[in-house]
Amino acid sequence: MNARERFRATCRFEPVDRPFRWETIGFWPETIARWHGEGLPEDIDDLFAYVHFGMDLRIPIVLGSFENPGLYPLFEEEIIEETEQHRVKRNQVGAVIKEFKSGQSALPQFLEFPVRDMRSFEEIRWRLDPSTPERLGSEWEESSRVYDEADVPVFAYFCGLFGTARHLLGFENLMLAYYDMPELIHAIGEQWVALYTGLLERVAPKTTIDGIDFWEDMAYRNGPMIGPPTFKEFMSPYYKRVIDCARSLGIEVFGVDTDGNCSLLIPLFLDVGVNMLYPFEVQAGMDIREVRRTYGKKLIIQGGLDKRALAVSREAIKQEVESKLPVLLRDGGCIPSLDHNVPPDVPLENFEYYLDLVRKIGEKFGIASRHV
Numbered sequence: 024m025n026a027r028e029r030f031r032a033t034c035r036f037e038p039v040d041r042p043f044r045w046e047t048i049g050f051w052p053e054t055i056a057r058w059h060g061e062g063l064p065e066d067i068d069d070l071f072a073y074v075h076f077g078m079d080l081r082i083p084i085v086l087g088s089f090e091n092p093g094l095y096p097l098f099e100e101e102i103i104e105e106t107e108q109h110r111v112k113r114n115q116v117g118a119v120i121k122e123f124k125s126g127q128s129a130l131p132q133f134l135e136f137p138v139r140d141m142r143s144f145e146e147i148r149w150r151l152d153p154s155t156p157e158r159l160g161s162e163w164e165e166s167s168r169v170y171d172e173a174d175v176p177v178f179a180y181f182c183g184l185f186g187t188a189r190h191l192l193g194f195e196n197l198m199l200a201y202y203d204m205p206e207l208i209h210a211i212g213e214q215w216v217a218l219y220t221g222l223l224e225r226v227a228p229k230t231t232i233d234g235i236d237f238w239e240d241m242a243y244r245n246g247p248m249i250g251p252p253t254f255k256e257f258m259s260p261y262y263k264r265v266i267d268c269a270r271s272l273g274i275e276v277f278g279v280d281t282d283g284n285c286s287l288l289i290p291l292f293l294d295v296g297v298n299m300l301y302p303f304e305v306q307a308g309m310d311i312r313e314v315r316r317t318y319g320k321k322l323i324i325q326g327g328l329d330k331r332a333l334a335v336s337r338e339a340i341k342q343e344v345e346s347k348l349p350v351l352l353r354d355g356g357c358i359p360s361l362d363h364n365v366p367p368d369v370p371l372e373n374f375e376y377y378l379d380l381v382r383k384i385g386e387k388f389g390i391a392s393r394h395v
Contacts, residue, residue: 025174026079030233034276034299036320036355041389043358044079046381048280048302048326053367061371076378080175084230086222087182089238089280091116092190093218094150095158098137116190117147138191141207147191151214153221167229176233179226181265183239183279184215184258185249194248201253212261220268227272234276234299235269242283244307254291266296276323282363283307289314293321302326304362312350324351325358333361333377334368340377348381352388359385 024032024040032039050069059065067075074080087093097115104111111121117137138144160166170177182190188197188211200208226232241248249257266277278299279292284307289300303309303326311327332343351357359381365374 026081027174027176027233029079030081030176031275033356033358034234034323038355039389041382042352042385044077044382044385045081045325045358045360046076046078046378047330047361047365049364051364051367054365054369057367058371058374063371081233082170082173082175082177083180084170084177084226084232085180086219086226087187087238088180089182089186089240092151092182092187093215094147095152095155096150118190118193133193136191136193136196138207138211139196140204141210144191144207144210148214151218153218153225158222159225164229167226170230177230179223179232179235179274181219181235181237183237183241184212184261185239185241186237187211187215198248201249201257205257208257212257216261216264219265223265223269223272223274227269227274232269232272232274234278235274237277237279237297239279239281241281242285242288242307244283244304246284246286247288251287251291254288259291259295262292262295262297270296278323278325284309289318289322293318299323299325301358302360302362305329306331306362309362312347315351315354320354320356323356323358326360326362327351328359328361328381330361330363330366330369333373334366334370337373337376340373341380344377344380344384348384349388352385 026043029039029041029043033043050072052069055063055067055069055072064075091097094116098113098117100115101113102110103113103119105124108124109121110124111119111134113119118133119135120131120133122131137147188208191211192200197208247254269277276299277297278301279297280301281288282302282304284304285300286309292300298321300322301324303311303314303324305327306329309327311324314322314324314327328347329343332339348359352359
């Protein structure tokens with residue numbers, strides 16, 4: 024099987040030659056820097072690491088992301104104030120932030136957001152127009168043909184609805200707006216649907232899309248940032264419309280990326296048509312064995328292996344992987360992966376041991392599935 028066939032079979036809970044290899048959703052740049060001192064070639068960065076470690080790649084069509092809620096054109100960056108250590112600027116998504124000039128991974132301080140009310144939303148709404156000709160780039164027609172014939176899965180990346188509203192308003196302002204300005208949140212939802220259904224109708228006829236990835240990141244350690252009633256009013260109707268459109272265009276896989284404890288969100292996302300979730304953070308109380316027992320083949324599971332074990336010992340890695348992975352691989356619909364990026368306290372040799380262990384277990388299930 025090639026990677027595209029393997030991914031499709033995995034998501035359909037069909038037999039595969041081996042599991043799809045995507046054993047981590049990412050690497051911290053500081054992790055790669057550490058590994059350079061432990062034998063990783065200097066020319067390998069946090070992106071080329073996927074190739075170096077032999078993972079099954081995917082082609083991204085980035086229509087929105089954790090960094091951009093689908094704005095086009097982006098705002099021009101503007102330096103507002105600068106000191107020896109800090110810089111205050113308006114970034115490309117219209118927020119005013121204060122950041123360290125050193126480039127360290129610390130999160131910036133957000134001072135202002137592009138949307139404050141309905142009027143300010145209407146002022147930037149044109150940046151969320153799916154019909155803007157330049158949005159897909161000048162090489163889209165040629166690229167789409169290549170994507171259609173690729174032997175790796177093709178994913179469209181969206182900024183999810185909660186993620187979009189948070190980008191536009193900021194977290195605290197969004198929490199208040201659900202109560203104080205519900206008409207604004209619904210207006211954002213309507214534009215979100217128009218943006219992504221419009222883009223899908225431009226993209227899908229040109230190339231086969233295997234899945235959609237929605238970035239949400241809408242849960243903390245103790246639970247989601249909004250409760251079920253708020254989700255059902257402000258998210259469910261809009262998600263259903265986007266996913267219904269995507270299904271009509273032949274797309275089958277709808278994944279949501281959210282950290283934290285997402286237990287309360289799972290049935291809500293299933294109700295709107297989502298059928299894949301990740302990364303199932305263990306330190307937030309997520310247990311992929313329990314998720315599988317509860318939802319069976321309704322949900323494709325990616326992640327759920329505790330990244331913290333990789334910093335402890337080989338014995339801890341073995342315990343973590345062997346206690347979870349065989350249970351999930353037995354039923355299919357599982358992409359073995361850590362529950363977040365590989366942190367900088369993980370030695371390179373421990374990560375390589377983890378990869379080898381996961382792949383040896385996966386090969387056994389691949390051999391077994393060929394005899395089904």
